[in-house]
Amino acid sequence: MSPERPCALAAMGIVNALGADADEMWPRLLAGDPSGLILDASLVPDRRLLVGAVRTPLPAIPAHLGRYACRNNALALAAIQQIEPAIRAIRARVGRGRVGIVAGTSTSGVADAEDAIRHHLATNQLAPSFDYAQLEFGGLGDFLAEYLDVGGPAYTLSTACSSGARALASARSLLALGVCDAVVAGASDSLCRLTTNGFSALQAVAEDVSNPCSANRKGLTLGEGAVMFLVTPEEHGVQLLGVGESCEAHHMSAPDPAGRGAEAAMRGAIDNAGVASTEIGYLNLHGTGTPLNDAMECEAVARVLGTGVACSSTKPLIGHTLGAAGAMEAGFCWLALSAGVSGGALPIPPHCWDGVRDTTLPPIRLTTPGEHVNFADRRLVMSNSFGFGGNNCSLVLGRSDAC
């Protein structure tokens, strides 16, 4: 095994339904601002769907990278441009070949591919603006490598809703292996008719906003966005301390009701971080709002962390960003750890729901707006991501130095 190498999440760029960057979206997220969700009538036939759509203008893909010009990559670009100076500085220091890319996505540019297919069915020709690099999963990682002009390994992980968490996990592994001295890792997912119609067909989409852990929960709310991190082997700042992974061996689109896979991922992350479960101060739940996910996740959380740890699902505020969700929610943990105020109290995103507990589930502690969590010494938080195909990934993030 490689000697332990620290893994700092040195910089982060983010875009989602609540805003164009952290300064805009983070106060809204902490306040439980519901304005990120809008009604859309164009995605699913005969249905008005509440979605977390990004409404901020997105940057144009540079002309020389026109073959990658799709909305999914534009979202990624909006996030990457926020940390581009830091990336270019480290590239100058370590060399372009020592900077790698690990991206995550579940949609890639499938929305743009749908337009290309419509054009093809009508004319028997592919639209000249379309390139397969927009649709194939590897296109996102390749686009980032080309845009940033880095020469290290560049690949895209796609394990449905755990893709984004897994991208951070692999970035840490590439640093540990010594193949890279910096990795740009993150995820991007975009609203499209394939996922909205697919989840609707699975009867997994709520009529109203998702209502995680409630007795009245009816399903998820879909969203989109991107988050990108600069990952470096530095000892200071927010650290990715632990990764836990598991497979369900159960069903393609439903979790094991007992939550064994979720529990294994959470325990794995805590063990890998070398911390005690009692030290975790906040958990960002996968918390989709589907009956099955929340039931099994509450069971797993109660077994691993007990019922006293502050927990919230941020999906009712920005929607479930699917392939980006794991990195997005690690981004919220990063913002909490970066935004410390006096006395070691960290602001924690609220759990937005109707407040009606499902009495059949363990009573895990769900946060309210304005809540802070006190930490004694090192501040440790956790994020859960569980995907189709039974693919689970939990992350432990922490910070020991002063904010």
Add this chain to the structure above:
Amino acid sequence: MLTTRVRRWAAWAPACPDTAAWEAWATNPGPIGTDGHPDARFLPPMLRRRCTPLTRMMLTAAFSCCDEDERAEVRTVFASRHGSINDSIVLLEALVRGERISPAKFSHTVHNAQAGLFSIAAGNRQASSSLSARADTFGSAYLEALTHLDREPDRPVLLVVGDVPLDATFAPLVHEAVAGYALALLLTHHGEGEEIALAVGETTASSAHPPWPDAIEFLRWLLAREAALTLRGGRCAWSWTRAGARAA
């Protein structure tokens, strides 16, 4: 240098359905075929019914590459350039025509569909990742497998790579060796199998491609007992050498 051992391999392609066929092929390599898939009789009928040709090939290679104990305990890396994209294209065409899509078909279009079905069929609850990297897919997947091996060197990692020919609408946009295939490699740090080192370098060039995929070129190299192999996908130069060859 990143070292590993190939404890075992298994592969399937229309022209090479078993080990003997691959060994013969490696002495006189040629096209490996584009259409067809294995029966995958080891899968329960309910599960097999849902399996696409790509899934049948990848699971056949994966199951053949592991004994029963290994099958449930290995960590896995699944890689495919195109994955289930042909099935996504069928769903997109249905949406364009205003039709409703099947929920089961939708849930099988995720890129980790083959990994998920392997987990179910093998009762495997271990870590698993699924990736894609355009023309660098095979090298990237091998590297990702090494990162898992590095994290826990005493436990093997199963790498499974495969593809089917891309949908005819999009195929003209991609320059690649067109083939249907799956290759599985059981990678370990210790024990049986020759030690192989991987070096990753920068490149902007692409290899002059033989008429079969990179993963199959790796298998040909392994079977032909040549000293070194370099594959260039366009982003990275992936160079493998045998330990014996390095010492010599």
